[in-house]
Amino acid sequence: MRAVKILExxxxxxxxxxxxxxxxxxxxxxxxxxxxxxxxxQGGAVSExxxxxxxxEFHLDEPLPVQLWLFLKDAVRGDLGYxxxxxxxxxxxxxxxLPATIELALGSLVISLLIAFxxxxxxxxxxxxxxxxxxxxxxxxxxxxxxxxxxxxLILLFSVQLKWLPVQGRIGFDAQLQNITGYFVLDSLLSxxxxxxxxxxxxxxxxxxxxxxxVAAVVARVLRSSMLETLRSDYVTLARSKGASEWIVVxxxxxxxxxxxxxxxxxxxxxxxxxxxxxxxxxxxxxxxxRMVVSAIFDRDFPLIQGTVMIYxxxxxxxxxIVDVMYTYLNPKIEL
Amino acid sequence: MHNGNLLEIRxxxxxxxxxxxxxRAVDSLxxxxxxxxxxxxxxxxxxxxxxxxxxxxxxxxHPGYISDGEIRFRGVDLRQLNSSAMRQVRxxxxxxxxxxxxxxxxxxxxVGEQIREALRLHHIIPGRKMPWPFDAALRRHEKQRVLxxxxxxxxxxxxxxxxxxxxxFSGGMQQRALIAxxxxxxxxxxxxxxxxxxxxxxxxxxxxxxxLRINKERGTAIILxxxxxxxxxxxxxxxxxxxxxxxxxxxxxxxxxxHPRHPYTQGxxxxxxxxxxxxxxxxxxxGNVPDLAELPFGCAFAPRCEHVQDVxxxxxxxxxxxxxxxxxRCLVHTGFQRQENWQWSDRVERTV
Numbered sequence: 001m002r003a004v005k006i007l008e009x010x011x012x013x014x015x016x017x018x019x020x021x022x023x024x025x026x027x028x029x030x031x032x033x034x035x036x037x038x039x040x041x042q043g044g045a046v047s048e049x050x051x052x053x054x055x056x057e058f059h060l061d062e063p064l065p066v067q068l069w070l071f072l073k074d075a076v077r078g079d080l081g082y083x084x085x086x087x088x089x090x091x092x093x094x095x096x097x098l099p100a101t102i103e104l105a106l107g108s109l110v111i112s113l114l115i116a117f118x119x120x121x122x123x124x125x126x127x128x129x130x131x132x133x134x135x136x137x138x139x140x141x142x143x144x145x146x147x148x149x150x151x152x153x154l155i156l157l158f159s160v161q162l163k164w165l166p167v168q169g170r171i172g173f174d175a176q177l178q179n180i181t182g183y184f185v186l187d188s189l190l191s192x193x194x195x196x197x198x199x200x201x202x203x204x205x206x207x208x209x210x211x212x213x214x215v216a217a218v219v220a221r222v223l224r225s226s227m228l229e230t231l232r233s234d235y236v237t238l239a240r241s242k243g244a245s246e247w248i249v250v251x252x253x254x255x256x257x258x259x260x261x262x263x264x265x266x267x268x269x270x271x272x273x274x275x276x277x278x279x280x281x282x283x284x285x286x287x288x289x290x291r292m293v294v295s296a297i298f299d300r301d302f303p304l305i306q307g308t309v310m311i312y313x314x315x316x317x318x319x320x321x322i323v324d325v326m327y328t329y330l331n332p333k334i335e336l
Numbered sequence: 337m338h339n340g341n342l343l344e345i346r347x348x349x350x351x352x353x354x355x356x357x358x359x360r361a362v363d364s365l366x367x368x369x370x371x372x373x374x375x376x377x378x379x380x381x382x383x384x385x386x387x388x389x390x391x392x393x394x395x396x397x398h399p400g401y402i403s404d405g406e407i408r409f410r411g412v413d414l415r416q417l418n419s420s421a422m423r424q425v426r427x428x429x430x431x432x433x434x435x436x437x438x439x440x441x442x443x444x445x446x447v448g449e450q451i452r453e454a455l456r457l458h459h460i461i462p463g464r465k466m467p468w469p470f471d472a473a474l475r476r477h478e479k480q481r482v483l484x485x486x487x488x489x490x491x492x493x494x495x496x497x498x499x500x501x502x503x504x505f506s507g508g509m510q511q512r513a514l515i516a517x518x519x520x521x522x523x524x525x526x527x528x529x530x531x532x533x534x535x536x537x538x539x540x541x542x543x544x545x546x547x548l549r550i551n552k553e554r555g556t557a558i559i560l561x562x563x564x565x566x567x568x569x570x571x572x573x574x575x576x577x578x579x580x581x582x583x584x585x586x587x588x589x590x591x592x593x594x595h596p597r598h599p600y601t602q603g604x605x606x607x608x609x610x611x612x613x614x615x616x617x618x619x620x621x622x623g624n625v626p627d628l629a630e631l632p633f634g635c636a637f638a639p640r641c642e643h644v645q646d647v648x649x650x651x652x653x654x655x656x657x658x659x660x661x662x663x664x665r666c667l668v669h670t671g672f673q674r675q676e677n678w679q680w681s682d683r684v685e686r687t688v
Binding site: 232233234235237238239240241242243244245248253256257330331332333 | 390393395397420423424425426427428431432434436439440441442443444445453454457458501503514517
C-alpha cells in the first residue's frame, strides 16, 4: 500500500517538473539579451546572414508557441537539446556535472546534521547553560554569515595557514582515480584506491562545511526548541517513572518525537543546499551544476538553463517526497 | 520492614524557586502507609498533592527540588539513594499512573512496547543469554508477560492491541494500557495521580473498579491523588486532606467524611452537589486558592475560614492527633488553646 502511494507521488512529480520547465522556458525568453548577439559579440566580426543562420539553427526565429512545442516534444523523450555555447547535448553536460553537485550536497547534509544534532540535543537538555548560550550564538552566526565570506575564511585558516586541507577542486592530481559513477568518494571505494578516497574526502570537507553551516544552524535551533517541548511532555515523565535512564529518556522518548518537525526543516533546507551551491562551487572551484548554470545564464544558453533548472526542481520535489515518507515512519498518526 | 509501614514520609518539603520567592509546594508533610493499603490525598488543584507523588519518585522537575525530609520506603530513605539505585525503585517497586492518558503515552511507539519497556529496563524475566534484541526466547517471554498484564487490566484482544499505536486507543483503553505499564513489574506501591479526571464518568467507574481489583488481588498499595472527596471516600481506607502544601486533616474514611474536623474539609464536603438533597444548595468555599508564594503567616486557610479568630493568625498551627488517631491542623477544636490530653506534634513548625 505504501509502495503504491510512493509510486503515485513519484508520478505526480512529472507534471510538476514539466510545469517548472515551461515557466523557466518563458521567463528566460522574457529576460533581455539575445543568445546569438552574446555569442557573436564574443566571436568578433560576423555578418547579418551568419546570425540569421544561427537563429534558424536554434529555432529562435520561430514563434514562441512553436519553440515551446519543439522543446516539450523533445523533453518528454528525454532529449533536452544542445547547448548553444558548448555544442554538446544538455543531458550529457548535466550527467557529467550532477555527481559533483550531489556529492557536495550530501557531504554538506551529513556534516550539518553531525553538527546540528549533538548541539541541538545538548542545548535542550542543558537549557540556558553556557553550552546552550554559546551554541545558539554560534548558530546565529552560522545563519548570518554569507557563504562566500565563510568559504574564504575557512580556506585562509585551514588551507593557507594550517595547510590541513586543500584549497580547491574535487581531488588531488596524484590520485589517478578511474571514473566509474562520477561520485569520487564512491568511485575510490569501488576501485579500492585509498589515496583517491582520502584525497576526495579531504577536498569535500571545506566546501561541505561552508554550504552546511547555515543548514546546521537552522536545524540545531529547530531541534533544540522541539526537544525543549518534548522534554517537558508527560510521556517523558512516564519514561522516567518506569526507571529509564536519562540516555533512554532523551535519545529515545524525547528525540524520537522532536524529529518530526526537524525532518520537515531538513527537507526544506535541501533547497538551500542546491541553490546555495553556486557560490560555494565558485569559491572552491567545484566543477558542479551550479557553476555551469551561472555561466549558462550569462550566455543566455537557453537549453542548458532549462535542463539544469528541471533537474533542480526534480531533486527538490524528490527530497520532499523522501521527507513525507520518513514522516509516516516517525509519526504513526500520519499516512502518506 | 520499618514499623510495619511500607512508606513513611517525614517532614517532606518540596520547593519551587520563583521570581517572587520560593514556593513551598509541599511543606513539612508527614504520611504513613501500610502495605496493601489505599490512601487518598484530597485537595484543590495547586495544593501540592501531585507534587507529593513526584517527590516520592524523586521526579521533581528542575528548578524544583526536595529541600528537606525523609521518604522511607521499606525502611530505606529514597532520598539517600544514588540515581541508579533510585531508577531500580522506579517502575519496579513504585510505579505511577497519570492524569491524562492521551498525553502520557508516547505517540511514536507501539502500546505493547511501551508496556514492555519497564520489564526490559529492570530485567524482570530471568534467563537472559544474549543482548536483548537478539534473544528471541527472552523477547517471547517478555511479550507473554505483557499480554498477560494487558488481559488482567481488561484490554480486549491484547495480541492485536499490542501492535497498535496510542492514538488508535480510546481514552479508557489508554488509561488501562498505562495501568498495565505500571503493573508489569509487579510493584508494591502504585501512585495514581487523578487517574480518572480526564475520562468519561462511565469509564471512571471502570477504572476505579480495576484499581480496587488490583489492590485486592495483587495486594498493591495505592496512593490515590484526587480533588474528588466522594471518590476518595468510596475508594480509600484512609484520607489525607491537603491545603496549600500541607496536610490539614488525616484519618480513616469515617473520621474524615462523617466527622470532618477541619473547616476546609467541611467546606469540601458542603460544596459537593448531591442529587438526593436537591433543595440543599451547593455551598462553595469563600475566596480563592491561596498564592503559595504569599501564604499568610498563620493558618493558611484563615482568610477563607468562617471560624477564624485572631489566634489563628499569630503563628503556624501545629498538627493535633486525637486519641482515635484522627489528625487535624485547626485550633477551633482546642478551644483556640493548647489542651494537655492531646498529643501535640513534637516538631515545631518552621515559620514562613
